[in-house]
Amino acid sequence: MTSEKSGHHAQLTKWKVSANGVFARIFLAFLTTAGIFYINIMPALVSGLKQGLNFTNQQAGFVSSANLYGAAAGALLAVFLVKHINWKKWAYVLLIAILALDFASIFISSSNLMISVRCVHGLVGGLLVGIGFAVISRTQDADKTFGYLLLIQWGLGGLGIMYLPAMVPEFGTSALFVALMSFTFVSLLMLPFLPEYPVAAVDPLALVKTSVRRKPLILNLTAIFLFQAANMGLFAYVIGLGRAQGLTMEFMSPALASASWVALFGSLLVILIGTKYGRAIPLIVAILLTALCSWALIYSEIASVYLLANVIIGITWAFVLPYMFGICSELDKAGQLAALGGFASKMGLASGPMVAAFMLTEDDYQLVIYAAAGVLIVAAAMVYMPARLLDKSK
Template identity: 50%
Template sequence: MTTAAFAPSKVDPTGILAGIMLSFLATAGLFYVNIMAAIVDGLITGLGLSESEAGLIGSANIYGASLGALVAVVLIKAVPWRPAAYVLLISLIALDLISMPIRDADALLAVRAIHGLVGGMLVGIAFGVIARTAQADRTFGILLFVQFGLGGLGVMTLPQLVPIYGTQALFIALALFSFASLVMLTFLPAYPPKPLTVSEGGTVEWRPLFLTLGAIFLFQAANMGLLAYIFRLGIAYGLERTYTSYALGLATWVALLGPLCVILIGTKYGRFLPLALVMLLTLGGTAIFHFSANPLAYLVANCGTGITWGMVMAYLLGMASQFDGAGRTAAAAGLVSKIGLASGPLVAGQLLGDQGDYGMLINVALVTLLLSMLVMLVPARLLDIRQPD
């Protein structure tokens, strides 16, 4: 009996199952973002931290991921991605377990920043591998479908567990997710680099790339600035804790419609038209948060912005992946995305301060989303012209 007989069979590299496994791999390093509202509330409720301290720890986690994603831009081409992913997943599990007994805000901030660094490298590598798939837009759609589905489960259940079991419940959930991703990694096939598809001369087209990256930064910062405090926003508007928790969980599951649309239609209608229409819906949904004192309005706003968030990011990440067959520009998009995700809660925490002016926070998010829309439509139109369907 040879060693090969014990080797797990690999899944079809172009199939849905491979897309799901790649999605778990990409999500493992940044799953805390999908349950950020639960984590911020958990740090406040379970450890007694202030809103600013909780937001700072969340931002440190994501800023660490930004640095890790920067490292991944180099790693994706220089290092075999599978062995690197094994090491990074095991490190993530260890760091989550180390975080469990910590109650000091400064110590937790340091550990979570290191966790972010490791997770950012993993996500950057995974994004680079996804960029090598046959249909990157579709695979990114699957990624966001997985993230939203599991994120909905997290924000629905974890805020209820923290008052009983403390913040340990948060870190156990993160460690279990990384372990599941570690198991799936053994079944993924190799994804070698593919040829460049956009630049006729074989070089990166920097202008549309930078515009795409700028749109990603603005879009992620605006959305995460709200999401990190969305649970607290509901409570500030007078909603019950239980209703707010279940509304967020339900909204995250409804938001699966966004990436599902990308999975089904891909670029059949190009990128410009879907992005223009969806961003208008994003602006409308975000504005509805002003009426969160009405439980239905709070639910509708979360559902609407959740649907559009997944759809827009799937297209933006797919756009970024068109500029380099090795996956470096997709890894760069992951870097910029994380900087945006980290900046949102940091700025939001400062805007809220001690007064908790959520109306101003909503307005700042609206302006930032509008800027993102104007920026993203330029490279979307360019790609539609160069890659007509």
């Protein structure tokens, strides 16, 4: 009987991908993205809700924020759960729940009901993302795995932004939710091939080392929150901004899709160079460049400026995040702090569109742009110390 069990176990192991190989990183990237893929098609989602269901700027913004605040709560819950659960069993249940909630969203036309359902969707998805972040932290060179995560998100997000806005007038908002369901289904098919990633035994000295790094952790988490809030506050309304400046949908959809695809170079760069040049200098340069390009969107009536600014923001966004999450992972290989990084990220992603929605009562996109650029500069100041500290310890 024992030999049968061991033979069965060997057979199962045979079909698993290598724990730190490229396929494992890609599958983990899909799993972690499945809960929050709507973030990467946020302009299409906000525009689709306004166009397909006649939601106002505020209503569409509140739907996206509810989704993201729910995700933040789920990511926070993951911090306390992740060391005590069978992550793979939970992932199966959460993926199926996400599929069901996206399917239910197809039939909703009330803004209040949509806000409530998407908040629950966010909670489930955020928990899955928190689990995914924790498991990624158990891989070698977690920065590289986070690089693959951004690579998947931006690559497929570009496809969504390219085609979904044009499909809404013909198929309604169901086009948006079917796209989300398709991504979740593919992630579900990949899950059986991932290894178990047990929690590694922690060196007591490493625990002492981690405990005295509370200040850099708080600074890094704050920087993640501010960076995500500033970027998503602009990104959620980038189609509305273009429309207000006289740009056409025929120009904006391919322009924003191109920006997402070119952004792949940001995450590819992280995969290629890792921490060869440290984290501090690359982070500061990239965040300040993001601030400059955000400010440049003031001149969005010039089509080339709108395109170039969005392209560079995409590259720097996909470049900065893996390093920020990598800082969290360096502080805790069990993955709890990486899950906390996911919480800070979701809170930022939720707060950006919410604050921007209140600023946009008079469609005053300039105010949103100036606020985003200023917040990004503060984020750069916050992340410098923890990044520099890790660079010195290397």
